[in-house]
Amino acid sequence: MPVVAPSLLSADLFQLGNQIEQIAATTAEYLHVDIMDGHYVPNINFGDKIVGELRQHTELTLDCHIMVDQPEQVIHDVAVAGGDILTFHPETSDHPYRQIQEIHRLGKKAGIAFDPGTAISTYADLLPIVDQVLVMTVSPGFGGQKFLPEMLNKIAQVKRIQQANQYQFDIEVDGGINDQTGQQCVNAGANVLVAGSYVFKNGITPAIMALSQLQQE
Ligand code: DX5
Ligand code: ZN
Numbered sequence: 001m002p003v004v005a006p007s008l009l010s011a012d013l014f015q016l017g018n019q020i021e022q023i024a025a026t027t028a029e030y031l032h033v034d035i036m037d038g039h040y041v042p043n044i045n046f047g048d049k050i051v052g053e054l055r056q057h058t059e060l061t062l063d064c065h066i067m068v069d070q071p072e073q074v075i076h077d078v079a080v081a082g083g084d085i086l087t088f089h090p091e092t093s094d095h096p097y098r099q100i101q102e103i104h105r106l107g108k109k110a111g112i113a114f115d116p117g118t119a120i121s122t123y124a125d126l127l128p129i130v131d132q133v134l135v136m137t138v139s140p141g142f143g144g145q146k147f148l149p150e151m152l153n154k155i156a157q158v159k160r161i162q163q164a165n166q167y168q169f170d171i172e173v174d175g176g177i178n179d180q181t182g183q184q185c186v187n188a189g190a191n192v193l194v195a196g197s198y199v200f201k202n203g204i205t206p207a208i209m210a211l212s213q214l215q216q217e
Contacts, residue, residue, distance in 0.1 A: 004211045005030035007196030009143045022204045027212040030063040032194045037068035041141035048077035055082030079106040087111030138175025143196040147176030152188045159189025179210045186214045
């Protein structure tokens with residue numbers, strides 16, 4: 001049974017409290033919080049302040065997806081604010097290995113995110129020390145984009161590496177996930193499904209239920 005991570009990028013910010021209560025009443029375990037700087041990605045949105053506010057109002061795991069250049073300061077601030085999993089794009093940091101160590105030192109889980117144009121082999125040396133590998137299934141920056149089916153092979157590749165080395169990391173997918181693309185990702189080996197527009201535009205509870213019930217076929 002996959003972990004479902006509703007992406008707040010698609011939430012109704014004027015209903016955020018209600019929507020989080022609805023989510024908390026489902027099987028979803030994470031809240032996915034996208035943090036963007038208008039530089040690494042062309043969009044600007046949440047930061048450590050919202051992570052801190054969320055922390056005061058929910059016990060759901062705060063799965064923070066950090067899409068910023070030179071993420072060192074943001075990583076520190078998001079960790080202190082109460083993020084639980086901090087996933088960043090390794091190409092944004094001059095020293096991604098050190099950054100993962102720093103996230104662990106702050107007592108948090110560390111993830112690395114692979115842009116659709118970044119090969120897994122580029123960052124193979126980080127895989128033994130991460131808690132989560134995020135395979136982006138769209139180019140990062142916006143909700144509501146179309147799933148890239150070419151990424152299914154990449155998910156399967158990460159799964160093979162994980163099994164061959166007995167790594168413990170979770171395999172998360174993000175972008176264009178619905179019940180159908182989610183099924184394909186689960187089949188390929190993903191066990192954490194981020195979904196924004198699918199969850200918030202199709203009725204939060206039934207959409208989360210549909211994703212939670214997916215099983216590897
Ligand atoms: C995109 C973000 C996603 C986004 C997904 O860069 O990282 O988390 O919210 O939205 P959907 O599920 O609508 O593609
Ligand atoms: Zn995301």
